[in-house]
Amino acid sequence: MSQGAKAPILVIEDDVGIRGNLTELLQEYGFGVVSSDNGLDGIALARELRPGRAIHSFSPRKAGPFVALNCAALSESLVLSELFGYEKGAFTGALQSRAGLLESASGGTLFLDEVGELPLSMQSKLLRVIEEKKVMRVGARTEREVDVRLVAATNRDLDEEVAAGRFRQDLYFRLNGVSLTVPPLRERREEIRPLASMFLARALGSLQAPPLSIDEATFEVLERYPFPGNVRELKNLIERGAALCRGRVLLVEHLPEKVRCFAERSGKSPGSELRSLSESSSWSSFPPSSRRGERHQILEALDKCAGNQTRAAELLGISRRTLVTRLGELDIPRPRKR
Template sequence: MSADLPLAEDERAPAEQAATGPVTLVVDDEEGIRNFLSRSLERRGWRVTAVSSAEEGAHHLERHCVDLIILDIALPGRSGLEWLKDLHGAGFGGDVILITAFADLDTAIEALRAGAADLILKPFRIEQIVTAIGRCVERTRLQRENFVLRRQLAKRRGSGDEIVGRSPAILRLQALIERVAPSPSTVLIEGESGVGKELVARALHTRSHRTERPFVALNCAAVSADLIEAELFGHLRGAFTGAKEARKGLFYYAHGGTLFLDEIGELPLALQSKLLRVLEERRIRPVGGEQELPVDVRVVAATNRDLKAEVAAGRFRQDLFYRLAVMTLRVPPLRERGDDVVELARRFMGVLSLRLGVPPLDIDPELEAALVAHPWPGNVRELRNLVERALLFGEFPLEDLGLPAGGIETAGGGADGRMLAEVEKRHILAVLAESGGNRARAALALGVSRKTLDRKCTEWGV
């Protein structure tokens, strides 16, 4: 469809830095428009492919990944609007900017409903296109950032993110983190449950060149085998029962940053092969989709299992194990960390006493010795829960540490039963709210049984 050429750009504009912008596909039946956009965007260091019809564009997408499409509405054969609807139906994850010489209010409304990121009238200046692309890039960045921040805020319960301790085992671990972090290689973190493997993953992220980009964590054991593929790669509307709308996956939101896969040994075998393919090809395909999408993500995995034994037993793919274990970091259990236990207990005491609104407890030499001598089968998580329970009840449960019951009370002389009961109720309800009402998850976070939590909720009429 013939239309006026865009207004001339400033031919003196210098070429900009190498490709940092989105990979762009231009679809327009006018050769002048295609050449103008290709030349102008490539001069800015972006990679551009130009085709003359929706059919050619669809054929290009079968073989290549693009971030953004600049699409003319009036095309021979299938119109731009029709193809835009098909693109979103097939799971295309990028933005589409529509251009047209013949626009009215109805066309604009239909374009927005079809999912267009912008609508630009011909003739246009290149600055209009560049500005529209910039808005798309910024919107995508903010969507990813907001998603990650919401997950972090929902998960955070007041403890710091830094690795605490000065034992030889921890100093060795910190030195390895500093050495490995700048590398783009995958890392496998090994350690018992509760030792702080996610803290190590976060340290790797913050010390890498990806530190300004998202850090996204997923506990593979916490998502059902039927849903974990959609959680990682996203899904289209109607891809499975209950998929009432399309949703992007964690690989999308971690783009440019780090994806932490905790308890990787729990990943179903069928999904292990798909994860291996993503690690090798750096592309994902949403559940129910046909279009593969490029991803730039560093994967850090963690396990409390012996993955070599899992490989020997046929429960974990050998090729995926070697792909993940480019570098292996072992997080020592708390029983091997000596006086770090006391330092961690004091750190938790300061953080949790403020959060719970109660006075801190004293840690005397006798208690210090008991803390260091305790085997800590639940590791740092067990220590944190012990300190939290001690604050709630006003004294340390010394019998749990092998000492005679008796008590180390708060600096203020203890709290009466009614105050403690109210503090306990307020704290449990806060944790339950943070867990989205999921009692099983809240019970795990509190270090109590589900039955105990159910009884408390019944008492309070919750």
């Protein structure tokens, strides 16, 4: 894809702040995959947290086009024609030739959202483009060269998809270089306030409404809510509240009932029960920042959960993907369920 690229980047999650590490990675690597927790999809990620857009904007290709495609939103035949283009008469309705997104993004960046949803036949075609830097339009007889940086996004665990035979291992290896983690919003509660304020300012601009502020109690309720829909859900909540608010302050009453009810039931921020449980166990005597202490926490959580990594991750208050990453970094063998 990009000439002179050293290796692809697999941007999955980032425990220490995706924005801070992204610039450094951009200096070393050429193209990659963005993967995230379900609900924080790639296009929303590129627009709001902007790693996909940043890879484009901070690169020598920033003057070129940035093109995005949601692979899960189209059928296999439509993905084929969207990516590769077609010649006039290639199929019914092809009244004129059309360049595909791979050609349209030449000189710039193509962002493939939900790349894990691509059918195997399309994965093989994408792999060939990555390796040969050439595309052939549907109905064409000759190939065309392309020079495009490829960034892809997925909320699937590609290791599991490869093991199940649903994702090509060779394509995964071509995409998987450096891993960077984008945790779900529930693990980044310190970002809820600035994100909510940003979304409110945008919503007011769209509505051409007078200035609003967010009440402190509203912030507290938002910080308790687990946000299964991640950033998109927060954005929708704030836009809804801005449309309903008739005063100058966004109050708790302007939030959906399910959010208010969760705050009333919990009485404290989600995850605090897990933290209390962990604090009551023997690992609390180790400094959280030490490798020894972290290793002890993880091993005890796995023991308590009989080797179930999903439950252990919940007990530790982290995502399963982050737990798997830390197992490798701390040289802890991945356990079998007992």
